Amino acid sequence: MSAVTYLEAIGQAIREEMRRDEAVFLLGEDVGTYGGAFKVSAGLLEEFGPERVIDTPMAEAAIIGSAVGAALMGMRPIAEMQFIDFITCGFDQIINMASKMYWRSGMPVPIVIRGPSGGGTKGGPFHSASPEAWFFHTPGIKVVVPSTTYDAKGLLKAAVRDNNPVLYLEHKLLYRLPELREELPEEDYIVPLGKAITRREGEDMTVLTYGAMVRQCLKAAQTLEEEDDLEIEVIDLRSLTPLDLEAILESVKRTNKVLIVHEDILTGGIGAELSAILAEDLFEYLDGPITRVAAPDVPFPYAPPLEAVYLPNAEKILTAARQLAAY
Amino acid sequence: MRLERAELLQIYYFMRLTRAMEDRIRTLFLQGRVAGGVYTAQGHEATTVGAAMTLRDGDCIVPQHRDLGMHLVRGSSPRAVMCQWLARGNSPTLGRDGQMHIGDMHHGIVPSISMLGESLPVACGVALTMKMRKRSTIVLASCGDGATNTGPFHEALNFASVQKLPIIFVIENNGYAYSTPTYKQFAIQNLSDRVVAYGMPGETVDGNDVLAVIAAVERAGEHVRSGKGPALVECKTFRVRGHSEADKADYVPKELRDEWLAKDPIPRFEAYLTKENILTETVKAEIEAKVKTTVSDAVAYAEESPAPDPATVADYVFAPAGLISIVGEPGAADPRYVNALDTRTGKPFTTMDAATIKTPEEVGRR
Numbered sequence: 001m002s003a004v005t006y007l008e009a010i011g012q013a014i015r016e017e018m019r020r021d022e023a024v025f026l027l028g029e030d031v032g033t034y035g036g037a038f039k040v041s042a043g044l045l046e047e048f049g050p051e052r053v054i055d056t057p058m059a060e061a062a063i064i065g066s067a068v069g070a071a072l073m074g075m076r077p078i079a080e081m082q083f084i085d086f087i088t089c090g091f092d093q094i095i096n097m098a099s100k101m102y103w104r105s106g107m108p109v110p111i112v113i114r115g116p117s118g119g120g121t122k123g124g125p126f127h128s129a130s131p132e133a134w135f136f137h138t139p140g141i142k143v144v145v146p147s148t149t150y151d152a153k154g155l156l157k158a159a160v161r162d163n164n165p166v167l168y169l170e171h172k173l174l175y176r177l178p179e180l181r182e183e184l185p186e187e188d189y190i191v192p193l194g195k196a197i198t199r200r201e202g203e204d205m206t207v208l209t210y211g212a213m214v215r216q217c218l219k220a221a222q223t224l225e226e227e228d229d230l231e232i233e234v235i236d237l238r239s240l241t242p243l244d245l246e247a248i249l250e251s252v253k254r255t256n257k258v259l260i261v262h263e264d265i266l267t268g269g270i271g272a273e274l275s276a277i278l279a280e281d282l283f284e285y286l287d288g289p290i291t292r293v294a295a296p297d298v299p300f301p302y303a304p305p306l307e308a309v310y311l312p313n314a315e316k317i318l319t320a321a322r323q324l325a326a327y
Numbered sequence: 328m329r330l331e332r333a334e335l336l337q338i339y340y341f342m343r344l345t346r347a348m349e350d351r352i353r354t355l356f357l358q359g360r361v362a363g364g365v366y367t368a369q370g371h372e373a374t375t376v377g378a379a380m381t382l383r384d385g386d387c388i389v390p391q392h393r394d395l396g397m398h399l400v401r402g403s404s405p406r407a408v409m410c411q412w413l414a415r416g417n418s419p420t421l422g423r424d425g426q427m428h429i430g431d432m433h434h435g436i437v438p439s440i441s442m443l444g445e446s447l448p449v450a451c452g453v454a455l456t457m458k459m460r461k462r463s464t465i466v467l468a469s470c471g472d473g474a475t476n477t478g479p480f481h482e483a484l485n486f487a488s489v490q491k492l493p494i495i496f497v498i499e500n501n502g503y504a505y506s507t508p509t510y511k512q513f514a515i516q517n518l519s520d521r522v523v524a525y526g527m528p529g530e531t532v533d534g535n536d537v538l539a540v541i542a543a544v545e546r547a548g549e550h551v552r553s554g555k556g557p558a559l560v561e562c563k564t565f566r567v568r569g570h571s572e573a574d575k576a577d578y579v580p581k582e583l584r585d586e587w588l589a590k591d592p593i594p595r596f597e598a599y600l601t602k603e604n605i606l607t608e609t610v611k612a613e614i615e616a617k618v619k620t621t622v623s624d625a626v627a628y629a630e631e632s633p634a635p636d637p638a639t640v641a642d643y644v645f646a647p648a649g650l651i652s653i654v655g656e657p658g659a660a661d662p663r664y665v666n667a668l669d670t671r672t673g674k675p676f677t678t679m680d681a682a683t684i685k686t687p688e689e690v691g692r693r
Contacts, residue, residue, distance in 0.1 A: 062482035069452020074653035106669035108646035
């Protein structure tokens with residue numbers, strides 16, 4: 001048993017779910033013969049054939065809409081967006097068709113929509129999206145964001161088995177990151193949706209984060225321990241919908257200070273809702289302002305110096321955490 | 328297709344029932360008894376009923392908002408329809424949605440949404456499943472002339488054709504998308520010309536001639552059932568009323584409306600049936616009585632039905648966990664499957680609670 005990458009873990013999850021349940025199938029652009037733009041689905045066509053690994057035309061409404069139709073029939077399709085940015089082309093199928101279907105008709109829509117998200121790869125404004133806030137705002141769809149190889153596999157398996165639309169946002173910067181290589185259990189496992197995990201324990205401050213920012217937060221927390229003698233608790237949310245409120249509130253009640261970090265832009269982001277929840281529920285527990293580190297409110301830029309200054313990172317997190325600690 | 332006397336009379340009954348239901352819905356609207364807007368389809372009866380009459384057991388429909396006829400032919404209950412218009416707590420959407428946005432897969436009906444054209448990709452997924460499960464069933468998906476201008480229409484036709492999916496696309500071209508006439512929507516004479524781009528057969532028929540509609544959809548069905556992929560039929564009809572009941576439709580030239588009113592599909596079919604000695608005065612009276620009873624019963628039932636419980640406003644956002652069956656396969660209706668019953672209520676889909684059913688006599692004539 002050898003260590004696998006985050007990307008390989010996603011491929012394993014799809015393969016194992018397709019072996020386990022004949023209702024599971026994959027459709028998307030270039031997912032078959034080519035094995036996907038990032039090779040997530042490499043080898044699946046050979047194993048499962050073109051009826052269950054479907055190369056589609058470049059048509060996101062057809063991809064997501066077909067997934068919805070198949071799910072109404074009791075299938076469990078996985079619809080790949082080649083880059084998650086392209087999800088906007090199929091937006092209506094998610095917002096108006098899939099997410100409202102059970103609520104208005106009683107028929108479950110067990111689909112997974114997944115694709116590479118996030119920046120740091122010089123992808124520019126159309127290949128770097130963090131689209132979670134649109135769907136976080138939408139009732140009826142779950143949103144998960146894995147930050148480790150173990151979670152990448154376990155959350156995807158849980159998403160496939162869930163009876164609702166699930167948006168699974170994999171981060172392309174993590175796909176082949178050597179530090180994320182991990183030996184995974186031989187046996188079948190899932191990571192349940194709606195459960196956060198504490199990546200690092202501490203009593204001085206809670207950092208709420210997810211996705212690629214988890215590593216940046218852990219890096220900053222390490223520095224704060226070594227240089228500032230601060231014990232920072234880092235909570236990886238893993239699921240944005242459903243949100244693990246219990247874990248969040250328990251930690252902040254203990255640390256009394258909270259820093260929220262995400263790669264998506266600031267305004268109307270996940271951090272905005274978390275801030276509102278904390279202000280409403282834990283007003284009397286807070287010993288400092290709820291603080292957010294996020295991308296500025298502009299589209300994602302292409303040029304390397306612009307991308308570098310745009311993205312949140314350990315350094316920016318460190319600065320914000322020090323200010324909050326000193327408050 | 329050679330239609331027997333009984334089938335012809337059934338077609339006539341459904342056309343009459345569709346018209347009578349919608350007439351009644353309009354009256355209820357004018358009386359302020361319908362919660363929201365009303366969208367009906369006077370003039371479409373030959374198209375919507377005729378197309379659905381060609382289907383067989385296990386086939387699915389993906390109707391649009393003006394397809395009450397298709398719904399009734401495929402088994403949607405008039406009571407469920409009226410409960411939906413009157414926003415009752417026992418409507419198929421439990422009062423969450425209005426219009427003809429109802430359906431469930433056990434009855435082979437995909438509920439539509441207001442974003443017209445978006446149902447067609449969903450039809451592809453239903454048909455894709457039929458193909459994957461090696462079934463002989465097909466999908467009948469309809470849309471209006473307006474929807475043919477949307478991206479999802481073109482994505483769906485193209486995908487269906489590439490994948491050779493078993494779908495009959497029916498376009499109900501009624502002359503207007505709300506107030507916009509066809510000449511402002513597209514630069515072609517016949518919407519069936521759109522098929523050239525997708526490599527599927529297509530034809531245009533008189534959508535007010537129910538027998539012509541049936542013959543054309545049958546031809547499309549033969550192609551689709553033979554595994555050759557989708558086919559399209561454009562039914563040219565006319566929306567003789569407004570887009571909704573809030574729309575006077577004074578943008579429609581009087582002569583044009585009069586011309587189409589003279590081509591009303593119901594009197595036309597009646598004339599044929601009378602000439603063929605199929606529809607006698609006695610039979611006609613029997614059918615009218617049945618239509619009247621059905622409509623009155625549906626309205627009375629809906630009016631007796633409860634409003635949704637405000638305490639449930641936050642409910643039903645997510646489906647519960649559990650096994651899901653593949654619809655239409657043996658054992659699929661076993662209640663241990665999450666999709667076998669309507670898990671919001673624990674009861675069968677679109678079926679009304681028998682305990683509350685009352686005859687019109689019991690609730691009083693209205």
